[in-house]
Amino acid sequence: MNYFIKRVLEIIPVLFIISFIVFVLVFVAGDPVALLLPEDAPEEAVETLRTSLGLDDPFYVQYGRYVVNMLQGDFGDSFRYGQDAMSLVLERLPATLELAIASILVAIMIAIPLGIWSSTKKNSSIDLVATGAAVLGKAMPNFWLGIMLILLFSVTLDMLPVSGRGSFSHLILPAITLGTGIAAEMTRLIRSSMLETLSQDYIRTAKSKGLRTGIVVYKHAFRNTLVPVVTIIALQTSTLIGGTLITETVFAWPGIGQLLIQAVNTRDMAIVQACVMVIAFFVIVMNLIADLLYQVLDPRIRYK
């Protein structure tokens, strides 16, 4: 419990540092006034707006105000949509989560069988193919894989929609694109984790008792491998979210990634800040969950 409280408290300085980094970046980015007013706006109008937005205040006053607002979930209004930035981000969140969860499921469906299979037949041709596929999955840029899938399934075979969100068929290609990237790393880790478990004494004992290989592999080895696997899935959140950013652009998936990239291109800084903070918070919470799950799943691990 002590450890839990310590870990939760550690989140606070991290979130503050992130907010500071983002604030400095936006501060450096310069004056949003130029974007808010028409180019031929009179000098006084510019000054009035600057003062009313508090842009004439010194750096620390602006940062202080920013932090106070941030703690209330207020990142200001998006000048493009004229709406509260935070609610715009939260509106897009379900789409991104849908894609992320579907991708994890795809990754699990590929990686677990492949990882187990290749570890039980180490150095066989199956193992070679599986590890080869994992390396290839890592080497292929995700967005290119997405484009190639569109080329094959949408353009050539005309089986699946090119882009957008809606029906289940819209989800298939983006989920496969993002899922295979994660599956590559996952397969490698499951394989090495399984290999380590399979060399343990209790596996030899189980085998020498005359248990069937299937039972030894699934009941004794795989269950113990689950601990690192679950942790890995949670720790991949950052990669996963990074992947959604670009996959969403390729497939015009209306999630946070698409919103963010549009916002970066139009310098809509309120949305950029809200996106970064929401994503960072999400990643931190998932990492915390990974840490705690590790402890719950494996009673041998007890943190001080």
Added chain:
Amino acid sequence: MPDSLPMQNNLVKNSKWKRWLKLLLRSKTGTVGLLIVLTIVFVAIFAPWLAPYEHSVIDPLNTHKPPFWMEGGDMANVLGTDNLGRDILSRIIYGSQVSLLVGISSVVLAGVIGVLVGLFAGYFGGFLDAFFMRLADSFLAIPNILLALVMLGVFGPGLMTLILVLGVTNWVQYARIIRGEVLSIKERDFVRAAKTIGVKNRNIIFSHLYPNVISSFIVVATLSVASTIILESSLSFLGLGIQPPQVSWGTILSDGRDYLATSWWLATFPGLAITIAVLGIIFLGDWLRDVMDPRSVK
């Protein structure tokens, strides 16, 4: 006597290279990796001589020409041309320059920052360590590509900005690894002995700790050249990296995406180039890890 020394040194050097070569040839993937990497380096350096055309020469009468083995294609444009009639092969050859330049220089930049932070934080501990590790945690909570995107949005896209941004966003992994190693090495006897006889901290860090951590750095750095090349192409694909008329594999891919329905080769070949390059670097990096780090288990 002193005269014979240089020759002996040469002998040692020679046999050292031979030993490395032997180790390399023992690994098939390592050899393939090195060959791919050397080829790309060669192509990037000699691009102006190897490429059949300038990368941005447009030819309005010769647009959307397919690769040579398809109907309508010929050997004048081996991999076809794009919507402006630019030769795809030439663009890919020139694109290797940007990919390698960005990949290597941003990894070097990130490495310098990361290794210094790791050495000092690990050695001195205390507040310095706590500060940098919290900073590292903060960077880790923001996906790399996200931070790079935001920074490129703020500072504007371009080659130099891209290198700087990727350098500044990627230092964390080196800092963490080097710090971890330093924490264990600094308790070893030779470091303690050096401290006892009054060697300056700066000298302990650079002549005792640094040589002991550099091999882990090289391994991680090699592998992250691969991920940086992918990151660069992703950012260029999103329009926030390399800007025309400069050409990178990511920008060719991004141009080609609009013509997917009619000219599949535009988006296919640059992606293939990225995949092969990254594969080569991963192979080389994996081999380096096996050779340089005896503790790592395959």
